[in-house]
Structure formats: structure tokens, C-alpha cells
Amino acid sequence: MIPDRNRENWLAPKQLAQRIQRRRFLGLTSCLLASIHSTHLWARDDKEASTVRLGLIADLHQDLVPDAAERLDTFLEHSSQHQPHALIQLGDFATPIAKNKTVIDRFNAVDMPKFHVIGNHDTDGGLKIAQVVDNWGMKNRFYAEMVQGLKLIVLDGNDKPKDHRGGYPAHIAEDQLEWLSGELQHAGPMLILSHQPLAGPAAVDNATAVQKLLSAASDRILLAINGHTHIDEFLEVGGVHYWHVNSASYHWVGSKYQHESLPKELHAKYPAMINTCPYRDALFAFLEIDLARGHLTLTGRQSAWLGPSPSDLGLANNPQVTPEIRGREQELRHKISKY
Numbered sequence: 001m002i003p004d005r006n007r008e009n010w011l012a013p014k015q016l017a018q019r020i021q022r023r024r025f026l027g028l029t030s031c032l033l034a035s036i037h038s039t040h041l042w043a044r045d046d047k048e049a050s051t052v053r054l055g056l057i058a059d060l061h062q063d064l065v066p067d068a069a070e071r072l073d074t075f076l077e078h079s080s081q082h083q084p085h086a087l088i089q090l091g092d093f094a095t096p097i098a099k100n101k102t103v104i105d106r107f108n109a110v111d112m113p114k115f116h117v118i119g120n121h122d123t124d125g126g127l128k129i130a131q132v133v134d135n136w137g138m139k140n141r142f143y144a145e146m147v148q149g150l151k152l153i154v155l156d157g158n159d160k161p162k163d164h165r166g167g168y169p170a171h172i173a174e175d176q177l178e179w180l181s182g183e184l185q186h187a188g189p190m191l192i193l194s195h196q197p198l199a200g201p202a203a204v205d206n207a208t209a210v211q212k213l214l215s216a217a218s219d220r221i222l223l224a225i226n227g228h229t230h231i232d233e234f235l236e237v238g239g240v241h242y243w244h245v246n247s248a249s250y251h252w253v254g255s256k257y258q259h260e261s262l263p264k265e266l267h268a269k270y271p272a273m274i275n276t277c278p279y280r281d282a283l284f285a286f287l288e289i290d291l292a293r294g295h296l297t298l299t300g301r302q303s304a305w306l307g308p309s310p311s312d313l314g315l316a317n318n319p320q321v322t323p324e325i326r327g328r329e330q331e332l333r334h335k336i337s338k339y
């Protein structure tokens, strides 16, 4: 768990391949929520042409976590195996300050499309959203992109509501809702990406208004994906599936449950970590959508608590609080068949 600064140079593809072979693979989990019956005679090329693969990582928290750079490396190594068409980081990634340049550059140096979502902690220390946009190389704080025939709509959940009284806002303001409404007129399949959830625990404060817009386009929205909560959750609201992608790094338990799970010198250097239950290994996920067959597969990753678990500390057992991103499969034929 000790950060290794010698590894901060970007590895050439050959070196990456060698390291992947050496690395112990964690069990990839997958469970069947719904099955579809379709021909098994799909030619590989046909399937490849209709398939979109995305790599996702959430809440790395480079500013708090000792080995965030190593966790990002692990994600990038696995990405080279899964060969996604794009990578997405879902926010609370790394504030745009000089000491985070290596980590930010390493993600941005990957030779495929990369998309950023802005988290509430990415402006910590008095930084501005515009600084994050510039430093990370984003085209806007909220934007849309096409990847292999799939439209990605990226939101910024850090808007301040009119009656904001302090603390981190979690809100999609009127101008952004208007923009979203226009983007949702798209006739083909779409994914919605945000840091703060749009449904379920810790959803934006105007989640009902956002959900109303999304539900009106639910025949084309394959999934709404968020970070922020550091939990593993999948729910359906108004015909839209919402997926909370667990953090790459830890679950926050707060000051009431402070404890040490790392060597003392690391806790001294990274003081926020006593409020967390770290995951032993980096968590991340790969999403594969077969647009022709109408099938979505989430490949997750299972790890373990590095120290005591939240329930060991006296927190109530909660299946969402787990050092794991569960694998899932979802039938989408009813959403995709008409395109």
C-alpha cells in the first residue's frame, strides 16, 4: 500500500503487457439479472462492430489516498486487456494542482478517448470549476460525446442552488437542465454520467426534476452512472437504471469511527485516512454494450477490506457497503431494437 514514486512514468505498451502477466488477477464477478435468447451464431466481426466497451473508475481521491497513483495504474493495466473504446473517470479524481500533475497526465496520456466528470472534491482548496476543466483538458464542465454509436451525456452536479447555504452543493441548475433536455432529443442509445447520483442515496437536491427528464427519454437511456457514494448499488426509477460505481479506494466512515488501518507514518502523512475503511485493491469496472443484440454486461471487481470492515467498527450491515463492484447483466432489447 505504500506509494511507489518510481512507477510514475508512463509505461510503454510492451512493459504494460509484461506487468499484466505478472499481476495476480482478482476474481471478476458477474451475475445474471435477466437473460436473453438469441442466436449463438453471431460472427465475431459482427459482434465487434456493434459492441461498445467502456472502462470506468470513480472516486480515486488522489488528494487523500497514499497509493492513488498505483490504483490508477492497476486500472490502466486492466484497461489494456479489456480494450475499451473509451475510459471515464467519474470525479473526486485529483485537484488540478502541481503535485497531482503526474496522475492527471497519466490518465490523459492513454491512447484512447478519455472523459472526465467533475466531482465535488476536485475544487477543494478554493479552486474553480474552470481550473479543473482547463487542467484536465475537458471541452466543457458538462458536455456530450459519441462513442461507437453510443451518446454519452456528462453532467456537472456541482451547481449551486439559489438558496445554497454552504457545504458541497449537489444540484443541476436550470441552464444545465435546459441543455440536457435538448441533448436527450437524440434518437439513439444514450448513457448519462454524473459524479453525484441522480437517484438513490445522496442524489442531487433536484433529483425529481432530473429524473422526470430522464424518464421521458427512458426508451433510449441505457444507464445513468454515478460515483460519489462509494457504494455498490443498482436501482431502477421511472424506467431508467441508475448505477452507483464504488470508489477505487475506500468507504468513508467518518470521525465517529476513526481508526488506523495503514502504517502509522502513512496516517501521519494522509490524515483523512483514519476516517475511511480502505479497499485492499483498486476497484473499477468495465461496461460492454452489444448494441445489435441489446445486451449490457458490467464486469466488476472484488477486493477486501484492508483493516477492519465498517461492521467490525459497529456500523450497521449494509449490502451496498462492500469492497466490491458487482458484475451485472441487463437485457436492453426493448430499448435498442428500434435503432
Ligand SMILES: [Zn+2]
Residues within 6 Å of the ligand: 092, 119, 120, 121, 195, 227, 228, 229
Ligand atoms: Zn464526491
